[in-house]
Amino acid sequence: MVTRTELHDGWVLRSESPSKIGEREVPATVPGSVHTDLLAAGLIPDPYLDENEAKLAWIGRTDWRYETTFHYSAAGDTRVELVCDGLDTVARIELNGHEIASTANMHRGYRFDVRAALRDGENTLSVTFTSALAHAEEQERLLGARPHVNAHPYNMIRKMACNFGWDWGPVLVTAGIWRPIAIEEWQAARIAAVRPLTSMDGRAEVHVDVERTGDEPLTVVARIGEHEVRSDLLPGAGGTVLRMELGDVDLWWPRGYGAQTLHPMEVSLSTGDTWRGEVGFRTVELLTNADDDGTEFTFRINGERVFVKGVNWIPDDCFPHRVGAERLRERFGQALDAGVNLLRVWGGGIYESDDFYALADELGLLVWQDFLFACAAYPEEEPLRGEVVAEARDAVNRLAAHPSLIAWNGGNENVWGYHDWGWQEQLGERTWGVGYYTDVLPKIVAELDPGRPYLPSSPYSVSEDLHPNDPAHGCTHIWDVWNDRDYTAYLEYEPRFVAEFGFCGPPAAATVKKAIRDTPPAPYGRRMTAHIKADDGNRKIARRLAEHFQDVRGFDDWHWAAQLNQAHAVSTGIGHFRSLTPKCSGTILWQLNDCWPVTSWAVVDGYGRLKPAWYALRASYADRLLTIRPDAVVAVNDTAREWAGELRVRRVRLDGAEVADVVLPLVVAPRSATTVPVDPAGGLVVASVGEVRAFAFPDGEALPEAAFDATAEAVDGGYRVTVTARSVLKDLTLLADKVAADGVVDRGLISLLPGESAVFAVRTAARFAPELLLAADVLRSANQLV
Structure with missing residues (x-):
């Protein structure tokens, strides 16, 4: 039996x-971070406000010491x-004045035999963090x-890369005991890792x-429900494989494809140590077959092809110990409500909780x-090589039981960077990480x-003979x-799979x-500029706005136009790529x-609020979608049922007068798309099948002044x-958070023809005069800008 005593109390920091x-000396929270401890003590301002980030750079240049006392009886x-589940990052651990170990990796856990250094009674434990920078x-x-x-060599240390700044993140170089720390006691033997590998035919290894x-x-015993298998370990044996055959089992499916059946599992050791978890029975394949259009990149779960409707995930806080189960459930709920079926955990962050x-x-x-490599060349020499091996084995061992995990990726944009970003001349003969992506990591995955x-990387064109970011091959x-x-x-x-694309807002x-x-608020004010990290971001936003909006006056208009531009980019990209299914x-x-x-590419902002682009994402990831091309309407059906109905295509002048109205039969097979040719004549096009509809506004034509009746x-x-x-109203959106900071609206980006109505539900705990929701800077439309 393993007895665990967490050491989370009584810590101080200096x-x-x-x-x-x-x-x-200040009280310290464990798990935690130096920044949040100093903030709680009132010694620093909130690093997320105004220009405080730059004022707090000294924290990342300072060495810090955590210390606590605890009682122990032999x-x-x-x-x-x-047992240290997470130390951030360069740490020296001392117990009663004896150095136990030094570490230099945020991404792995450690355990150290400390019996010789323990005393009966009071013990003093300290962890000193050298500046990671x-x-x-x-x-x-x-x-x-x-x-x-980056401005800092994040590729020289095994730490969350975006702590050193990114094109959406601040430079807040953290330190601290960021995951649990504990004393564990055991006799004879303990379970070090359990990796259940399952298949859809009911077998488990x-x-x-x-x-x-x-x-x-x-003796090791594995149980799933009524099924039990045992194995005797010979003296000295360090592990075993127990093979179970459950027969016909309920499978685990991704959302939209079936139920998420999970089977409780227990593995016990004759010493009394027990591992408990849940397993899902499913298979996953990544198809990368050559065809007439290049090379496909298709995930198949339980034999069924899945169109990925994904989003990239970055750490939800610069101080990830603050991201608990409740916050994850909120963020996952926002993803699910937008129709998302996949999260890509990006390589500049962390292996999540x-x-x-x-x-x-x-x-x-x-x-x-992703394995944790991003946009850099990485040394393959010691000491980094050993750390990479240890953290990868740690991550794979920990995560292998999860049926939701369907792919390991060697890293983000590193191979692309080597080919296209001028690295080869800078590197000369120095190593840059390719050995990790093509040898070390695939061997670890193959073993565990x-x-x-x-x-090996994203983007990935499948063959080394191809450019690594060729849209016709693999993921781009x-x-x-x-x-x-x-x-x-x-x-x-016309890509096969798009693993990254987006637009700032x-x-x-x-x-x-x-x-x-900023006083007064200004689009490119000093403090606003401190909160846009994109390279040349202000000028890029200005250039992109000028391509679409002619009547942007003042901060409120700029803010709405920039948000709307991001939303239009999301709709345009996803709608087009989905219309290419199954090629894409x-x-x-x-x-x-x-x-x-x-200001970033996110659709949910840093305080968890939905941006207009989130509503665009939800509309674009709907199970049934209409997209309009100049000469066709494409109906996309991402359900298991045939979509049959009448496709109505109307052409309307921007003054509201109808020019044409055509009704065509429509049948779309499950998990497919159907293209219906239409008259390419100009004007506003409105396509609908029942409640599903789409608008295509003519390029370059001014919208009428917004005219509507509204009540609240x-x-x-x-x-x-x-x-x-x-x-005619385009992209009618209620920016309720301008009235109530907690305001959440059920819909956005609604286009209407004259005589049509829309109802918006606002969820908020605040009480105020309802008419405030009808103000011109709150109830917005594209008509105000074009």
């Missing part, structure tokens, strides 16, 4: 090198270990500089690793997991988790759109009001979430706003 807090012939700079000096996309102190015989993957299992959200696909990233071109350029692409108005206090087999939008309040009334839980159009 600086170990000259700092702005002097020799002051207990017989027992192994006693200090100083350590990275020293490693760069020792190993040689290698290219990266349960790989059990055991750590032992002696050679006595051991156990809660993250368990919730994905429960809700049917597929997970694509052979049932899941592995790809599309970034010339936004960086250099308007979102209409998405229509020029500011956060919700209430978020701007709380975090960015998936999209992963950059990005779902933010880690702080910032208080109801249980919030307010109801009803709008009846007297003119």
Whole structure:
């Protein structure tokens, strides 16, 4: 039996090198971070507000010491270990003045035998963190500089890369005991890892690793429901594989394809140690077959092809210990409500918490997991190589049980960077990480988790003979759109799978009001600019706005126009890519979430508020979708049932007069798309099949002045706003957070023809005059800008 005692109480924090807090000692929270401890003590301002990020750079240059005392009573012939689930990052651990170990990896756990250093009674435990930034700079000096996309050499240390800044994230170089820390006691043997590998035919291979102190015989028992298998371990054996055959079982499916059946599982050791978890029976394949159009990139779950409707996931907070199960459930709910079926855990962040993957299992959200390499060349020499191996084995062992996890990816844009970003001249003969992606990591996956696909990098064109970001082969990233071109350029692409694409837009108005206090508010004010990290971001937003909006006056108009531009980009890209199914087999939008309040590609901002682009994402990821091309309407059916009905196509002048009205039969097979040719004549096109409809507004024509009747009334839980159009209205949206900071609206980006009505439900705990929701800067439309 393993007895675990968490050491989360009584910690204090002080600086170990000259700092702005002097020799002051402050209470520390474990799990936690230096920044949040100093904030709780009132010693620093909120790093997320105004320009405080830059003012707090000294924290990342300082060494910090955590210390606590705890009581211990010796207990017989027992192994006693200090178990550290997460140390951020360069740590020296001391117990009663004896150095136990030094560590330098945020992404792995550690356990140390501490029996010899323990005392009966009071014990003092300290963890001293050397500046991760100083350590990275020293490693760069020792190993040689290698290219990266940052001001700091994040590629020289195994730490959350975006702590060093990103094109959406601040430079907040953290330190602390960021995951649980505990004393564990055990005798004879303990379960070190359990990796259940299942298939859809009801078979399970349960790989059990055991750590032992002696050679006595051991017995391992695995149970799933009424099924039980046991295995005897010979003296010295470090593990076993238990094979179970359950026969006909209920399968685990992603959302939209079936139930998320999970089977409780228990693995026990004769010493009394027990592992408990849940398993799902399913198979996953990644098809990369050559065809007449290039090379496909299609996920198949339980034999059925799945169109990926994904979003990229970054750490939801710069201080990830603050992201608990409740916050994850909120964020996952926002993803599910938008029709998302996959989260890609991006390689510049972290291996997420156990809660993250368990919730994905429960809700049917597929997970694509990057190994933690992003946009840089990485040394393959020691000490980094050993750390990479250890953390990868740690991650695969921990996550292999989760049916939601369907792919391991070697890293983000590193191979692409080597080919296209001028790295080869900078590197010369120095290593850059390719050995990790093509040798080290695939071997670890093949050994520990052979049932899941592995790809060396994203983007990935399948063959080394092809450019790594060829849209016709494998998965691609599309970034010339936004960086250099308007979102209409998405229509020029016919990709097989898009793993990254997106468009920048500011956060919700209430978020701007709380975090960015320029006086008066200004689109490119000093504090606003401190919260846009995109390269040349202000000018890119201005250029992209000028391509679509002619009547932007003042901050409120700029804010609405920039948000609307982002929403239009999301709709245009996803609608087009989905219309190419099955040639295109998936999209992963950059990005779902933010880690702080910032102008970025996220559809949910850093305080968890929905941006207009979220409503565009939801409409674009609807199970049944209509998209309009100049000469055709494409009906996309991502359900298991045939979609049959009447397709109505109307052409309307912008003054509301109807020019043409055609009704055509429509039949769309399950999981497919059907293209219906239509008259390419100009004007506003409105296509509908029952309640599903789409609008295509003519390019370059001014919209009429918005004319409508609107009422607002208080109801249980919030307010109801009803709008009846007297003119054509485009993208009618209620920005309720401008009235109530907690306001959430059930719909947005609604287009109406004269005489049509829309009802908006506002959920809020605030009470105010309902008429405030009808103000011209709250009830918005594109008509105000074009």
